[in-house]
Amino acid sequence: MRKEKILSPTDPGKRRVTDTRRKPATVAKSRRGRLLIKDLKKSFEGKVVYDGFNLELELGTFTSIFGPNGCGKSTLINMISGLMQRDGGEVLYDGATIEETSISYVFQNYREALFPWRKAIDNIRYPMDRRGYSRQKREERIEQLIEDFGIKIDLNAYPYMLSGGQQQAVSILRALATEPEVLFLDEPFSALDYEMTLLMREKLQTIYQKTKTTMILVSHDLEEAVQMADKVLLLSRRPTSVAALVDNNLARPRDASTLTEPEFVELRSRCLKIFQKEAKVNELNS
16 A cells, blocks of 8 residues: 555665765755645545645654644545545655655554454564565564554454554554654544543654654644644645644653643644634635
């Protein structure tokens, strides 16, 4: 389901063909690449969802996407991850196409995303097997992932034997196994209870802080969108545009106690006002 034509940039000796035309690594590290979305177009059965949508994001950051129901949040990440064809427009990751970028995706429905006939550990191994990892490297990577994520999982259990939170943890670990450049998450915690959701938010932040993998999260929960992200992308109703791109400079890690801090409440309120204003404008124009 993923479109990958290169090995992870962390694999020794594996580089994009275009690397020889770039600045030396010592220079490139002084800047951050950009995700450029230009003139994106998408319609379904004659109904326009995106018509000339433009956005630029900094790679190596965590962005959450929030907006009205039906505005095309999942459609957006499906297009820019390569899972869905776009009707027009261009998507570039630091100048590279989607096909030239290592991308992973965590789906909302973990029960359907995991292979039920494979044990948890074999689900995590799967993308590494496809990429030709050696047995030693594969097992070292799994050990590191389990340590970083910090959730107890019986790796020899089949998915149906695990709790919902454990199943989604396996899905996330599988997505991270090949050390992708970009990780997309489509409402990954929406089917979990609140206690597990809070825990999973913290664990994902731990991974992000360690790896600085570019992460783009779709959420229907404004609290979650604000808690997780460096930038909150607020979308309008259809035809969808950027209502606002709000910076979140609150210190990490952001745990459950963060949600009641005045700075967090103020930021969430600011995002809510933008969302409500946009929704009201569209109601008047409908």
